[in-house]
Amino acid sequence: MLDIKRAHKLMKNKGIDALIISSPENVFYTSGVPVNYGASNRAAFVVYKFNPYFVVIPQDEPILIAPNSQMATVQVHSSIKDQRTYAAGIYLKKSLKTEAKTYQLNPIQTVLEIMKEIGCTSGKIGIERDMTYDTFQKLKKILQKAVFLECGDILDELRAIKSPEEKQKIKKATQITERAIEITMSNAKVGTTEKELAIILKSNIINQGAEYHHIDINTGEKSGIPSSPPTNRKIKKGDIVKIDAGAIYDGYGSDICRTAILGKSDAEASRIYSVLRQAQQALIKSVRPGIKSSTLYSIGLREVRKGGFRNYTRRMLGHGVGIAVEEHVPTIGPSVSSIIREHMVFAVEFPIYSIPEIGGISVEDIISVTDSGYETFSNADDKLPIL
Secondary structure, X not given: OOOHHHHHHHHHHHOOOEEEEOOHHHHHHHHOOOOOOOOOOOHHHHOOOOOOOEEEEEOOOOEEEEEHHHHHHHHHHOOOOEEEEEOOOOOOOOOXXXXXXXXXXXXXXXXXXXXXXXXXXXXXEEEOOOOOHHHHHHHHHHOOXXXXXXXXXXXXXXXXXXXXXXXHHHHHHHXXXXXXXXXXXXXXXXXXXXXXHHHHHHHHHHHOOOXXXXXXXXXXXXXXXXXXXOOOOEOOOOOEEEEEEEEEEOOEEOOEEEEEEOOOOOHHHHXXXXXXHHHHHHHHHOOOOOOEHHHXXXXXXXXXXXXXXXXXXXXXXXXXXXXXXXEEEEEOOOOOOOEOOOOOEEEEEEEEEEEOOOEEEEEEEEEEEOOOOEEEOOOOOOOOOEO
């Protein structure tokens, strides 16, 4: 949900005359039009390569460029008032709220005409890191007098600070995910397959009014393999059951992980789980505005190593959550100098993989940064649950 005043300020700080947005995620973020993967209807995402959207942000009001076939949808969802369209085919005329200016040109030529209209065919043009190479080359060809600057940091900064509405959507997505995992875990029995659990999890997310993003269900020794899809493996007594999943609610995602054991306790598995949970809690309880991401990482890492895992290390112990299930900012990593600020939302995760005779164990929860600390959107069990 674009804050245009913040966008203009960040652009001015970097000397950017205009931003050209083209990735589905950022078109959704800046306009509200559901063309991203997280949309409930992914048709626009599927055909995006052939019928792209653009958002042009000059030092004035933003402009949305869309295929004429999608203008009815655009006018329902777009927060951008200045809507332009290009001819993507022949379609029956529909009654629209307002008539959008139409260009009988291809998408890139339409961008050029609009850049001419707003006086931005030269100067510094910001583009995303997620822009495709093909799109970038085409823009360079038509805007030869412009200097292009990669401005992923501007989009990262805008998306890192969540509005109250964005936070509510992420919280809802997280609550739906947590409830769906609880129901799925309660259905784990001896002989149940991972695929059967995946069906239960997916249906519960959908029944609660959301979409599912990722479904990572692994059991037994396979729980030590990260990001492995569910299989026909049947669960046995004493198996670890690990579920990492994320629902998407109204375009905003979640990402949590739960680990349990089926039928009987295991002392070593319980000990490892407690170490990871205590480390996660130590990191979360240290969250406040002004603390460095790298400091939080050091706190979490120290606690895991104190628990007996002296060689434990990871690229990160947390990541932003929003339109993408894994946002760039904040990243809770060892060499990240960024500062934690109010209204950031991020996941805090502590996994250990490939434990001999056990598999893998992980805890992951989502928190929101408040003016003096944090709010938990989800909360794992303190002890390893027995199913």
